[in-house]
Amino acid sequence: MTIETTDRVAPRYDANGLVTAFVTDATTGEPLMLAHMNADALAATIAGGEAVFWSRSRARLWRKGEESGNVLKVVEIRIDCDQDALWLRCEPAGPACHTGARTCFYRRVEGEKLVVVED
Amino acid sequence: MTIETTDRVAPRYDANGLVTAFVTDATTGEPLMLAHMNADALAATIAGGEAVFWSRSRARLWRKGEESGNVLKVVEIRIDCDQDALWLRCEPAGPACHTGARTCFYRRVEGEKLVVVED
Secondary structure, three states, X not given: OOOOOOOEOOOOOOOOOOEEEEEEEOOOOOEEEEEXXXXXXXXXXXXXXXXXXXXXXXXXXXXXXXXXXXXXXXXXXXXXXXXXXXEEEEEEOOOOOOOOOOXXXXXXXXXXXXXXXXX | OOOOOOOEOOOOOOOOOOEEEEEEEOOOOOEEEEEEEOHHHHHHHHHHOEOEEEEOOOOEEEEOOOOOOOOEEEEEEEEOOOOOEEEXXXXXXXXXXXXXXXXXXXXXXXXXXXXXXOO
């Protein structure tokens, strides 16, 4: 069994003990945010059913929405072929972005400029 | 102007000079893969209209599909609030995954097990 075919959860954490995780809205499919998880964050997410990340800036577990209330209820977790990236399909309780935008990806790259495409 | 409100493309590359980039199918919305870009990869992607990443394993620019032919034609590039993650909406010429799967995210995490959900 290779890492691509195994049925065992075996994330390939990087040198900092992290894998990348991005979140889509389970209903609309829209990408909402991207963050990182260590093993504890992934375990807490699976156990609790709400997204928990590792905050690199604060160097601690970060339950998304712990301050804003905008938690992400996890509907499904996918993992990629080489198990170093996660895709979380979630039901957001509110705007995913700390700016108040529905998604963190509210700007389009147009050459050297950014154009706001989502409120 | 903050990094969240600027209209200037100013990716926040990490210590290795990389930002994370994930790809969705521009037609179906399905997430296909996740990889990394350095400044050269992003510039090449914008200039050429096809996704170019930085291969960490090979330590060189990697034009997606350069061997398989399964290139990713870029329809739109989005960047997140703090400019350390990119979302590429693409038209894939074939399966995105090196395993031959349409998406790299073909397995669901169910507790400690992985379940194949996509071919």
